[in-house]
Amino acid sequence: MNLQDFLSSLTKRGGGDRERTPLPDDLESAVRQVDGNVDLIGVFAASAEAAGARVRRTSGADWLTAIAGILGDLDATRICTQAAEVGFLSRARSAELSEHLRDSGMTVSTDTGDDELFSADASITGVSAAIAETGTVVCESGPNAARGASLIPPVHVAVVGAAQIIPDLCDYFEQLPGGPELPANVNLITGPSKTADIEGTLVTGVHGPGKLFIVVVATAS
Amino acid sequence: MTVALFVTCVSDTFCPRVGEAVVRVLRHCGCDVRFPARQTCCGQPAYNSGFHSEAAELARRMIAIFEPYEYVVTPSASCAMMVRQHYPQLLADEPGWRKAADRLAAKTYEFTSFLREVPEFDVSANLRFNEAVTFHYPCHAREFYSARDLEALLSRVPGVDLRTPRPVDLCCGFGGIFAVDHAEISGAMMGDKLESLSQTGAGLVICDEGGCALNLAGGAHRRGTSLRFRHIAECLAESLGLMEAEE
Amino acid sequence: MSASTPFQQRVAAAVADKRVVRAVHLATLKKVEAREAGMDQLRDFEQIRSLAAQVKQHTLDYLPRYLEQFVEQIEGRGGAVHFAPDAEAARRIICDIATSRGLKRVVKSKSMTSEEIHLNQALEAVGLRPVETDLGEFIVQIDHDTPSHIVTPIIHKDRRQIALAMQRELGCEYTEDPTELTMIARRHLREIFRNCDLGISGVNFGVAETGTLCICTNEGNGRLTVSRPRVHVALMGIEKVIPRMRDLPVFLKLLARSSTGQPLTVYTTLISGPKRLQDADGPEELHVVLMDAGRSDIWAGEFREVLRCIRCGACLNACPVYRNIGGHAYGSVYPGPIGALLTPLLHPAGGHEELPRASSLCGACGVACPVKIDIPDLLVRLRAQTHRSHPLAKRVAMRMWLWAMKSPLVFRLGQRLLRGLLKDGGDGWATDGPGPLRAWTQPRDLPIPPKRSFRAIWQAELSNEDKRG
Numbered sequence A: 001m002n003l004q005d006f007l008s009s010l011t012k013r014g015g016g017d018r019e020r021t022p023l024p025d026d027l028e029s030a031v032r033q034v035d036g037n038v039d040l041i042g043v044f045a046a047s048a049e050a051a052g053a054r055v056r057r058t059s060g061a062d063w064l065t066a067i068a069g070i071l072g073d074l075d076a077t078r079i080c081t082q083a084a085e086v087g088f089l090s091r092a093r094s095a096e097l098s099e100h101l102r103d104s105g106m107t108v109s110t111d112t113g114d115d116e117l118f119s120a121d122a123s124i125t126g127v128s129a130a131i132a133e134t135g136t137v138v139c140e141s142g143p144n145a146a147r148g149a150s151l152i153p154p155v156h157v158a159v160v161g162a163a164q165i166i167p168d169l170c171d172y173f174e175q176l177p178g179g180p181e182l183p184a185n186v187n188l189i190t191g192p193s194k195t196a197d198i199e200g201t202l203v204t205g206v207h208g209p210g211k212l213f214i215v216v217v218a219t220a221s
Numbered sequence B: 001m002t003v004a005l006f007v008t009c010v011s012d013t014f015c016p017r018v019g020e021a022v023v024r025v026l027r028h029c030g031c032d033v034r035f036p037a038r039q040t041c042c043g044q045p046a047y048n049s050g051f052h053s054e055a056a057e058l059a060r061r062m063i064a065i066f067e068p069y070e071y072v073v074t075p076s077a078s079c080a081m082m083v084r085q086h087y088p089q090l091l092a093d094e095p096g097w098r099k100a101a102d103r104l105a106a107k108t109y110e111f112t113s114f115l116r117e118v119p120e121f122d123v124s125a126n127l128r129f130n131e132a133v134t135f136h137y138p139c140h141a142r143e144f145y146s147a148r149d150l151e152a153l154l155s156r157v158p159g160v161d162l163r164t165p166r167p168v169d170l171c172c173g174f175g176g177i178f179a180v181d182h183a184e185i186s187g188a189m190m191g192d193k194l195e196s197l198s199q200t201g202a203g204l205v206i207c208d209e210g211g212c213a214l215n216l217a218g219g220a221h222r223r224g225t226s227l228r229f230r231h232i233a234e235c236l237a238e239s240l241g242l243m244e245a246e247e
Numbered sequence C: 001m002s003a004s005t006p007f008q009q010r011v012a013a014a015v016a017d018k019r020v021v022r023a024v025h026l027a028t029l030k031k032v033e034a035r036e037a038g039m040d041q042l043r044d045f046e047q048i049r050s051l052a053a054q055v056k057q058h059t060l061d062y063l064p065r066y067l068e069q070f071v072e073q074i075e076g077r078g079g080a081v082h083f084a085p086d087a088e089a090a091r092r093i094i095c096d097i098a099t100s101r102g103l104k105r106v107v108k109s110k111s112m113t114s115e116e117i118h119l120n121q122a123l124e125a126v127g128l129r130p131v132e133t134d135l136g137e138f139i140v141q142i143d144h145d146t147p148s149h150i151v152t153p154i155i156h157k158d159r160r161q162i163a164l165a166m167q168r169e170l171g172c173e174y175t176e177d178p179t180e181l182t183m184i185a186r187r188h189l190r191e192i193f194r195n196c197d198l199g200i201s202g203v204n205f206g207v208a209e210t211g212t213l214c215i216c217t218n219e220g221n222g223r224l225t226v227s228r229p230r231v232h233v234a235l236m237g238i239e240k241v242i243p244r245m246r247d248l249p250v251f252l253k254l255l256a257r258s259s260t261g262q263p264l265t266v267y268t269t270l271i272s273g274p275k276r277l278q279d280a281d282g283p284e285e286l287h288v289v290l291m292d293a294g295r296s297d298i299w300a301g302e303f304r305e306v307l308r309c310i311r312c313g314a315c316l317n318a319c320p321v322y323r324n325i326g327g328h329a330y331g332s333v334y335p336g337p338i339g340a341l342l343t344p345l346l347h348p349a350g351g352h353e354e355l356p357r358a359s360s361l362c363g364a365c366g367v368a369c370p371v372k373i374d375i376p377d378l379l380v381r382l383r384a385q386t387h388r389s390h391p392l393a394k395r396v397a398m399r400m401w402l403w404a405m406k407s408p409l410v411f412r413l414g415q416r417l418l419r420g421l422l423k424d425g426g427d428g429w430a431t432d433g434p435g436p437l438r439a440w441t442q443p444r445d446l447p448i449p450p451k452r453s454f455r456a457i458w459q460a461e462l463s464n465e466d467k468r469g
């Protein structure tokens, strides 16, 4: 069946004389909860923690040791990172990170094939944005940015540049491109994977990562 | 001001004392109270059951009966809602009646809303309770006041020991003909409500809706629960010394 | 008035099942509180609700236009769109996609629309074994049960039943610990995800402007379903479309709060076409199945606003009827207040007249609904459409009642007759009412009306009293 035939069950009946509701244009004044005049890092950290993520606030000097510390505490040895440049994790910083982790005795792979992802203890990704209102980190698909990287390993470490934090959920959707630049897969991640299906008891890590660490890096610039 | 009392079929039959209390409190507030004797039922049972032409017949009748009066006051939020909301809808296609329905809707009040808005009588300040008290928020009062409003009104009563039930706005399961057609469900809902009221530990329940009171009191009697149900008009009339306290 | 209809028989059984009633009470009351707390976080949730209602209503009022745009956008991004005028067509389309490509390992994320069309049975009929991967749906599937809530499918089950089903079907050790049970399911499903080739999901919102599918989930199985297999099929009702990307936050801020009290679901996934050429992973094919299946009939009639529903489940949680009879009693995949509307509207000849009648019209659903569907009012309108289907006795009783209410004299006689007919148990109460009042006195007593009605008191004394009492 084609579109026009399909729509004919609507268009034939029209209901044309009915009063039609206009599309509201000003959404923001009602929807916005957080504006730029607040301590964005503080709001972000509080919201993310409330959603069950663990947030580490670091500086340009100690973010590497912070990540190594998180992974070390978990006894994680097999680590996946992304080859892509995403947000704060530029190619240079990714290389720096890998080197640092290897120096700490971990195995680091930038390959995000199934074998790596399904056997990794943790993954580390950059994010394309972070939302203060909800404590959300955003991962977009792309070349070398696998959908599975923030999803399959049991621990996800998201690295956020402090400048990437935007105030409100509506800010994210406002800036999202509509054309071909719109990634095929975007994930807004708010806390670790959760279920409360069994008698309402909260359990984390049902399918996605059971632990989400967010490392916020406030660089001097 | 002249106020016509719409006592409602339930109060007329089962709890005339509520009507009496409303009359006495309204008179206390300086109202000239009338009782149009031809009144019966607002038609809500028919309306809610989907018998809308039947409901419209009763609506036209009610409109004609109450047309001459300045205000119409009823102890039932549910019947007030029927008149104010559904009469104009029911008669939407009959321009003459629709206008008359709008007029009636505009001058019809639920009892406490009337006291607050017209004679501006302070209900809280004039109430007294000599025991712990809880309340049933009638679902159809939503049109007029929220459960939180009712809670606030009662909490301002001097010296009150108010016990708020949880959840504050739980339905009692009455629902008119629903209580008979689906007695099983209705009874289960009533059980939940009685339990939440009992859990407050208060013995006196303010219940401003005749149907809800009939349902809950009937359930309490069946279960041997010692809850007593009073309309706020009765409590006011007693507090003001306009009526003897009941047993 | 006796428990004669199938619905009433199911109700009788449901009310008597104390275990389920208790489980549903606990879960729904908890969710009501969570929802209220979630809404209180918002500056002005009433305003957001109004916007959500308006955006959705607008979309419906211009539905053909938005569907056209939506389809064009998806196709522009390399996705395929299929049109299913009814459930049968939807089932056939999906089965064809699977069989024509030789796809065998089918995973599903939770989708009420797929439940609505009984997709699993259709897939099984062509030799496939779709695996439900949402934890609740997975348990429903292995226990050969059906969901009883649109968000929390196993709200009716306790951990003992779940433990038994897992032990029996998965051969694992018996445990009642929710974390352990969850981890057993995780391990089991992980292997399936690793090797699947077809993923079937529902859709929460379809953005017309960009052809984007928005899917809101908490567990991660939804993400796995739409990113692991080679082919992703998304089944969506035509009412799921919204105009613009920037409309999404209006709904996202309400959806999870209304469902569980969370500000957002853990994962909000936006899918705009299949995997791009250079993408590291993702499905090579994206198929969107747009389904009507009775929706255009609802759309064309007076119940259009029902299609605003975003399936948050808040009306179920708020409903004191649902709380006492659970989801299965409704005899439909959509239970609760929204189900009492949707089920008879989607299946007008299905004999569901009793569903809209089984409500006290307390209005808790309408207050909770994030898109402001006036559920109680619509229930009454639906009752009005079917009032002729009441048994003759009931219709005659209604006429007699009307006749009595039109005459003050008959009304007074009726009051007296009632007094005469009620048997006083000795303390002013009747415990066994006559005729239609028998049902009234099933769960409760009826007071014997006082000798003097209000009108009698008025006439005798009140009318003559001095104004000052």
Ligand code: SF4
Binding pocket: C258, C308, C309, C310, C311, C312, C313, C314, C315, C316, C338, C365, C368, C369, C370, C371, C372, C373
């Ligand atoms: S009718 Fe409203 S409250 Fe009920 S599921 Fe739909 S959106 Fe939620």
